[in-house]
Amino acid sequence: MEDGLPATLVPIIASEPSSPASTGGADYPFHHGYPRPVGGCDEMMGADGAVRPYWEEFVEGLAALPAEEMNRRWERGQRLIADNGVTFHVHGDPQGLERPWQLDPMPLLLEAAEGRALAAALEQRARLLNLILADLYGPRRLVRDGLLPPTLVFGHPGYLRACHGIVPPSGIFLHLYAADLARTRDGGWTVVGERTDAPAGVGYALENRLITARILAEFFRNSRVQWLMPFVQVLRDTLLSLSPRRFDQPRLVLLSPGDAAGSSFEHAYLARLIGCPMVESEDLTVRDERVLLKTLDGLQPVDVILRHTPAHLCDPLELDSRSDLGVAGMVQAVRAGSVTIANALGCGVVETPAIAAFLPRLARELLGEDLKLPSVPTWWCGDEASRRHVLDNLHRLTVRSAYDLRAPAIFGDTLVAVEREALAARIAARPHAFVAQEPVAPSTTPVWAGGRLEPKPMVLRAFLAAQGDGYRAMPGGLARASSARDLTNAALQGGGEGGSKDTWVMSDAPQAPRRAALPNAAPVRLVRGGRDLPSRVADNMFWFGRYLERSEGITRMLRTVYVQVEESASGIVGGGGETLAPLSAILSLLGLHPARAQAGTVADAAALLGRQQFDPAYGTGLVANMGRLLRVAARVRDRLSLDTWRNVQQLNAAALRLKPAAATDVGEVLGALNGLILMLEASSGLVLENMTRGLGWRFLDIGRRVERALHLIDLLSGVLTLRGGDMPVALDALLAVSDSGMTYRSRYFPTPQFAPVLDLLLCDDSNPRSVAFQFALLADHVEHLVAIRETARIRPEQRLMIFLEGSVRTADIDVLAVADEDGRWYHLGKLLEVLQARLWELSETLSREYFAHASGHSARQREWRM
Secondary structure (H helix, E strand, C coil): CHHHCCCCCCCCCCCCCCCCCCCCHHHCHHHCCCCCCCCCCECCECCCCCECHHHHHHHHHHHCCCCCHHHHHHHHHHHHHHHHCCEEECCCCCCCCEEECCECCCCEEECHHHHHHHHHHHHHHHHHHHHHHHHHCCCCHHHHCCCCCHHHHHCCCCCCHHHCCCCCHHHCCCCEEEEEEEECCCCCEEEEEEECCCCCCHHHHHHHHHHHHHHCHHHHHHCCECCCHHHHHHHHHHHHHCCCCCCCCCCEEEECCHHHCCCHHHHHHHHHHHCCCEECHHHEEEECCEEEEEECCEEEECCEEEECCCHHHCCCCCCCCCCCCCCCCHHHHHHHCCCEEECCCCHHHHHCHHHHHCHHHHHHHHCCCCCCCCECCEEECCCHHHHHHHHHCCCCCEEEECCCCCCCCEEHHHCCHHHHHHHHHHHHHCHHHEEEECCCCCCEEEEEECCEEEEEEEEEEEEEEEECCEEEECCCCEEEECCCCCHHHCCCHHHCCCEEEEEEEECCCCCCCCCCCCCCCCCCCCCCCCCCCEHHHHHHHHHHHHHHHHHHHHHHHHHHHHHHHHHHHHCCCCCCHHHCHHHHHHHHHCCCCHHHHCCCCHHHHHHHHHHHHCCCCCCCCHHHHHHHHHHHHHHCHHHCCHHHHHHHHHHHHHHHCCCHHHCCCHHHHHHHHHHHHHHHHHHHHHHHHHCCCCHHHHHHHHHHHHHHHHHHHHHHHHHCCCCCCHHHHHHHHHHHHCCCHHHHHHHCCCCCCHHHHHHHHHHCCCCCCCHHHHHHHHHHHHHHHHHCCCCCCCCHHHHHHHHHHHHHHCCCHHHHCCCCCCCCCHHHHHHHHHHHHHHHHHHHHHHHHHHCCCCCCCCCCCCCCC
16 A cells, blocks of 8 residues: 555755854844754754844744743743633642643744745645545445445444434535654655644634643734634634524534543533534433433524534433433434534544555545645554564654554563563454554753743644635644643643743734624614523532632631630630530531531540541541632533632632641631631622623522521521530620621620521521521522513422422511520421421422423423524
8 A cells, every 4th residue: 555655754844044044043042052953953042043033023022031031931931821710620639630731932833935835735635534524424436436444444443333424515525633853954844643533722823822822922912823712603603504403593512522522621611602502411311303401491493513522422322321411312313303513413424543544545536635734654454565664664753553543552662572572463453453653753842941041752633624615724723832742642631831822923913903703694673681502501600609608608607616616715704615515516517517516625626626527538628628619610610700700719629728737726727717718708899790690690599598597497406406505605606606796696695595596597587697588588599590481380499499398488486586484496406497398399399390300391482484
């Protein structure tokens, strides 16, 4: 197979300067010590040690900066990354789920002519791959005529037989395409990987541009850098044009695996940028061969899905029955033409590295053109001649899986004789499953490290979007720098050891400063209230509110305990174990049994409590709860304002700074808890002042009110077990936890008494910390929710709220606050028990009726026209 055995790699886009720069590289203090490339290619510096001409102005500008200025700017860039919440996920990592995105402040610069040549070559490649996909899921002429081996196609898990015969709109299978590129020693570019199934990185590339352009603003303006937003406009226009329903407001959604994806930030960011909701599989269902979005207003038809979930996981009915990330019946809906998926299901078959061996011949066959951009020399071992070449040169080639992109590469030059023999035996046993490639030594690029520039190998991911009958290349991309040997096939997580880099493609003409905007669309129907909120989002908003309120409750209780420790140590109150009894209700709610706490002093009990609460492994502790708050917020980050998301991240970071080992430092812990409470109150302010009063806000506030009411009822129930002299201290602690001490003291005597405290915290609907206040707001929220159901029947959640609100409004404090002969508050205890049970029933009812759609009459399905 001659196309699979090229003798040399043909450079197509030269990057060597025509002449050395007049102010040679050694004259620039900025890159003093930057090594001259030897035996390879560097993006900034030529082999003669001179800065490349198109880098000169940029390097001169940086050289004029004071020595500490670049560090200061990069510190600002790191703050922007943290403030913008740019993260990636590493599952199972002991350092936590969320990691900051790694970005190097030094951009990658490309000449305008080089950018145009790359774009043209990549557009040709995208058209070729689209034609290959059209044939493989259509007539299969390429297989029948021997241009593609059937074993390679039908043995690839990315070839989805269930999708054969499905023709997407306009015959476009590949709507978004990404290619990983490396510049070789001779200055040419080569493709080292294809990404056709669900290409990742567009959102990160756009975020990189936003941050880099801000910290290097004057350099960006002066360098005539091409804008990226026109590419987003093309992608958005293409997606909207795919709608099978021909009307002016198609419903476009971005399908994400959610937390199962390492780049869920990107999904939320990209969804917000193109103006569509991010959904997960549980948000969708298929009825009557239509994909429908589960919303609080019923089931709504979906027209176009931008897919970031791997294709084989999208339908457990026809594709992979083990998948919990798909929607049963999705393939049938696509087959029926009621929904369009981008990229089309099954595009992953051409991600195999083996395809590179066949592309030159396929380009001549399908396009009548020579391939403009070469691939790294590749041999598919399923071909006998190629296999012999691989086995003869196994000591120097890189061996990869033909089917699994996640499988690590095997470098022949690192194997001893016994290992090479074992590898040869594996190839001989399953030759079709292996691909061998020439080792790639990518060009190096300057990386900012420790106040100086260092060269690191670099791979560039370029992106293209379908446009009409062709493709439009992003004038930029996502560069990744790392010393890793297998950088050419590295995952996006983190951007690489040296960080990701913004890519500046120059323009021949200056780019006028402007704020790129999305194109004018057809007039839209004005909407208020957002009744089409996905049920999953409503569920997550509900639990976001609950975790937020639960975090505040835990923090306030902990602060009360530590204040007691501080007062005991200072002699304000008596020391020793006798001061623990009034706090028994609080200690129990925090997971520390009073009997266990009595074994030592108040300080010992607080230290034990702190070690529990500050341990992330303690499931009901403060730090663990903050982690849950962050995770549930991440699932709805496309619905939260940037300030709210930043605040949640800061809350989690502050909680993580509370270490179990520091639990005995009362002053330090109290300071940290006071800071946390202020930040939690800031979150409440953001929710109150900034969120639109739509259904998302209502469910968030419902979660808060349910949690606060349960917390108050638990505290009041715990106080009922106390007797005698412990009661005043317990009531004082109760007022402190509920932040109602000032209100009480402005109305009554300084020493707390049971009846007025009970009235203030249970029945006073003017007190925002009372149970009555929570019930009044919950009743109002429920009435608004029921209104969207458009039914005259009283609903279960309404019945519950009528009972709860009525029980508190009609409560007689004079009766409830009187103990019987045994010193027990029987009537109050029963009332609190019933209120608690009904609140839990309300939570379950809301989940069943609005989140799970388990009730037969819970979802009103609207009429729609095709």
